[in-house]
Amino acid sequence: MKRTLLLSTPALMLVLSGCIARTAANVVTLPVRAGAQVVDWSTTSQEEADRNYGRKMRKQEARDARERKKEEEQRRRECRRAGYDNCG
Template structure:
């Protein structure tokens, strides 16, 4: 058992500095990554703006189509009520 510990101890000491260095780098870069994430949340990219505009326009066109269809139906109803045959 002590032989195993004696053999593994140098290997563990060699692995430990890499682990500590990685942790130190993570701690140092954390504020930068947090700031970048906050900036990303606060701003809208061109792709997001285009997507939102397209969604808005499709919704508006759908509403206009429904209103047009409703107005056409109302016009035909009034035409038939007035006694015309060709209300097309």
């Protein structure tokens, strides 16, 4: 019984030392990782900027198209009121 305990103690020490070292490393690197995450949240990557710019431009183009269509319809109505035959 004592022999089994003696053999398992070094193995247990090796396993625990790795676990403790890993925990210590996690504790030490936690502030660095947290700081990096804050920087990532507060800055915009080039990919995000391109995506946002593309979205903004598509919305602007859609607004412009709606305005053009509205203006064309208004011109046609005014043309018909004026009594012209060919109001395009």
